[in-house]
Amino acid sequence: MEPTVHDVLAFHRVDRAAYEHLLSLGAGRRPARDAVALLMWLHRRAGVDAVSRVPVLVRTPAAAARLVGEARAALLHGAASCGAGALPTPPLLSLLCGEADDPRVRRRLVASCGPAPAAAKAARRGVAEVLGGVGALVFDDRLHATLRRHEEGGGTGSLPAELAAPYRLHGASVRAAPAPEEEEDGRSLFITFSKGFPLTRVEVEEFFTEKWGDDCVAKVMMEKTPAGEAPTYGRVVFRRAATAAAVLGGRPLVKLMVNGRHLWARKYVPRPPQH
Numbered sequence: 074m075e076p077t078v079h080d081v082l083a084f085h086r087v088d089r090a091a092y093e094h095l096l097s098l099g100a101g102r103r104p105a106r107d108a109v110a111l112l113m114w115l116h117r118r119a120g121v122d123a124v125s126r127v128p129v130l131v132r133t134p135a136a137a138a139r140l141v142g143e144a145r146a147a148l149l150h151g152a153a154s155c156g157a158g159a160l161p162t163p164p165l166l167s168l169l170c171g172e173a174d175d176p177r178v179r180r181r182l183v184a185s186c187g188p189a190p191a192a193a194k195a196a197r198r199g200v201a202e203v204l205g206g207v208g209a210l211v212f213d214d215r216l217h218a219t220l221r222r223h224e225e226g227g228g229t230g231s232l233p234a235e236l237a238a239p240y241r242l243h244g245a246s247v248r249a250a251p252a253p254e255e256e257e258d259g260r261s262l263f264i265t266f267s268k269g270f271p272l273t274r275v276e277v278e279e280f281f282t283e284k285w286g287d288d289c290v291a292k293v294m295m296e297k298t299p300a301g302e303a304p305t306y307g308r309v310v311f312r313r314a315a316t317a318a319a320v321l322g323g324r325p326l327v328k329l330m331v332n333g334r335h336l337w338a339r340k341y342v343p344r345p346p347q348h
Contacts (some may be wrong), residue, residue: 103323
């Protein structure tokens with residue numbers, strides 16, 4: 074029998090609890106989401122149960138900030154394991170993964186993720202897969218509010234339609250599909266270049282596919298300029314909104330280095346129609 078949205082939410086209660094725990098300690102929604110998604114991917118990839126340790130080991134706002142910071146660093150720079158090097162005290166990610174308790178964990182992580190920067194690339198892809206799959210439900214506040222109301226009412230009777238809907242890993246959203254133009258806008262980034270240091274469409278596409286997966290980019294559009302004039306801005310449309318969100322990492326603007334030149338990216342906001 075095909076699992077329902079309710080089944081998936083129930084199975085991932087621990088993941089949701091870790092996310093809400095980080096929020097309660099002051100972590101931002103996107104950084105907390107990305108940190109938990111990374112731990113979910115590590116569980117899937119290397120069999121380490123890091124998520125369940127979050128409420129035990131992350132007890133203060135400072136610890137929450139440290140965890141989301143380490144997760145962000147792992148996604149940007151990678152590491153051969155959850156840890157980030159030979160530090161006197163193992164990093165929080167390392168502790169959550171249980172490296173201190175079982176030396177075999179490090180070997181499993183190295184075998185699964187590889188050395189940096191390959192590990193960072195694998196982690197970014199993994200987080201995007203989580204966010205585009207079960208993460209779409211795990212981090213959906215509205216669905217969890219519906220689930221809470223149902224359970225607070227005793228959990229008896231028919232499930233709300235949203236919770237009773239079938240869950241399909243590869244596709245279908247439990248909500249009504251947005252209009253195609255809205256969907257495309259939601260998975261787009263607006264990009265700009267330094268004056269005098271432009272980038273080509275091919276360079277932009279190769280940069281993002283190298284870091285976030287071979288099939289992550291749907292198309293790249295560049296400013297239309299007169300012959301001989303280089304573009305100063307463009308737009309990248311990803312296949313999944315989760316990839317665009319992963320690139321930004323919870324920040325309104327990010328600066329990236331592409332072939333020795335700077336590229337700035339922010340969420341794409343379409344211009345209002347002119348009357």
